[in-house]
Amino acid sequence: MTTPEPAKRLQALPRYLFAELERKRAEAEAAGREVIDLSIGDPDLPTPPPLLEKIAEAATNPANHKYPTSAGMPAARREIAAWFADRFGVAVDPLGECAMLIGSKEGIGHLPLAILDPGDEVLMPDPGYPVYFAGATFADATPVRYPLRESKGFLPDLEELDRLATPRTRLVWVNYPNNPTGSLATGAFYEALVAWAERRGVIIASDAAYSELYYGDAPPSILEIPAARGRAIEFHSFSKTFNMTGWRVGFAVGAPHLVGALVRLKANLDSGAPQAIQTAAAWALKGFLPTHGPALRAVYRERRDVAVEGLRKLGCPVSEPGGAFYVWGRVPDGERSIDFAERVFDHTGVMLTPGVGFGEQGEGYFRIALTGPVAAIEKALHLLEGLAPWKAPHGVASSSSR
Numbered sequence: 001m002t003t004p005e006p007a008k009r010l011q012a013l014p015r016y017l018f019a020e021l022e023r024k025r026a027e028a029e030a031a032g033r034e035v036i037d038l039s040i041g042d043p044d045l046p047t048p049p050p051l052l053e054k055i056a057e058a059a060t061n062p063a064n065h066k067y068p069t070s071a072g073m074p075a076a077r078r079e080i081a082a083w084f085a086d087r088f089g090v091a092v093d094p095l096g097e098c099a100m101l102i103g104s105k106e107g108i109g110h111l112p113l114a115i116l117d118p119g120d121e122v123l124m125p126d127p128g129y130p131v132y133f134a135g136a137t138f139a140d141a142t143p144v145r146y147p148l149r150e151s152k153g154f155l156p157d158l159e160e161l162d163r164l165a166t167p168r169t170r171l172v173w174v175n176y177p178n179n180p181t182g183s184l185a186t187g188a189f190y191e192a193l194v195a196w197a198e199r200r201g202v203i204i205a206s207d208a209a210y211s212e213l214y215y216g217d218a219p220p221s222i223l224e225i226p227a228a229r230g231r232a233i234e235f236h237s238f239s240k241t242f243n244m245t246g247w248r249v250g251f252a253v254g255a256p257h258l259v260g261a262l263v264r265l266k267a268n269l270d271s272g273a274p275q276a277i278q279t280a281a282a283w284a285l286k287g288f289l290p291t292h293g294p295a296l297r298a299v300y301r302e303r304r305d306v307a308v309e310g311l312r313k314l315g316c317p318v319s320e321p322g323g324a325f326y327v328w329g330r331v332p333d334g335e336r337s338i339d340f341a342e343r344v345f346d347h348t349g350v351m352l353t354p355g356v357g358f359g360e361q362g363e364g365y366f367r368i369a370l371t372g373p374v375a376a377i378e379k380a381l382h383l384l385e386g387l388a389p390w391k392a393p394h395g396v397a398s399s400s401s402r
């Protein structure tokens, strides 16, 4: 009997570009070679002890052993609303405008199924987090990628968005602080985007999973723009802010009809995030972030500075990230990003992510995740120096402007 193919919607997703690198990694490790993995956006640091204590304490309460609700615990949502008011100056209704998620990826992947019909079009960034594409594809909607250009600070060009939009365009994704480029959006940009979306009748989905990882001023929420309140939904995550990727918890805040549709879909598919984890996570926003946030940002700042400075010294053009924990650099002229990543790995054991894994516009770039200690980043830079991949150094001054 032949094995049946998976569904066409699954086959429609791009080939998993990292599979070859993964295979090489397994081979190298089996051969006893040292691998320095700077490819994965998963914090190396553990979940902080105060949070673990809260989880443990909440886990002993039998009330938390039952099915959660799909929307999340009212008490947790009230804590989130209080934090949202403090952090962004935006008052949201905890029950109508806020829902807990099993990690932000769950909400991001499911949103199109909740609000789109087959044939609707979804604008999404290229390079971008692959789940926007997968979510649209699974909802039988049409993904339409818009370019993020370095010359525009990796922000969408609204005139270009306008050209790509059609009467079938229902949704646009934005993601700041941005994965993979590390760029930030300003309030002025959000204001212009919301005005554009109003004119075109488009819903905005803002992925703010990295909202608390920044190196200068705290980035805004799109919900600070009054007109966004009726047409935007924003996704937040505890994963990166609290080194909690393994605990799977996040939340969505936004227009009641969008949050409501997502919750209604969730009620049919999942039973919500475990309550002990919701309880601890929601507590952490107000009870722990004020001390933990600055300390965590200092860790990533040091790593960022070491990586950016080191790459520039090697002649690699790299723009300084303003947020998230990635550095987005240019591969040597004329080399494909996948070939570059393979060459670096074969010669040095350093794993980078080829830019093309985030979309066609990522070709010509690579991503370093700052999810390893400074010593590992320094060692990786040293190994790269031996490889001398950027043959004609561009120099610090010119590289910073690219």
Ligand SMILES: Cc1ncc(COP(=O)(O)O)c(C=O)c1O
Binding pocket: 041, 102, 103, 104, 105, 106, 108, 129, 175, 178, 179, 207, 209, 236, 237, 238, 239, 240, 245, 249, 250
């Ligand atoms: C841009 C972006 N959004 C969302 C997520 C999902 O995070 P989580 O599901 O852990 O909240 C990630 C994870 O890497 C990401 O990079």
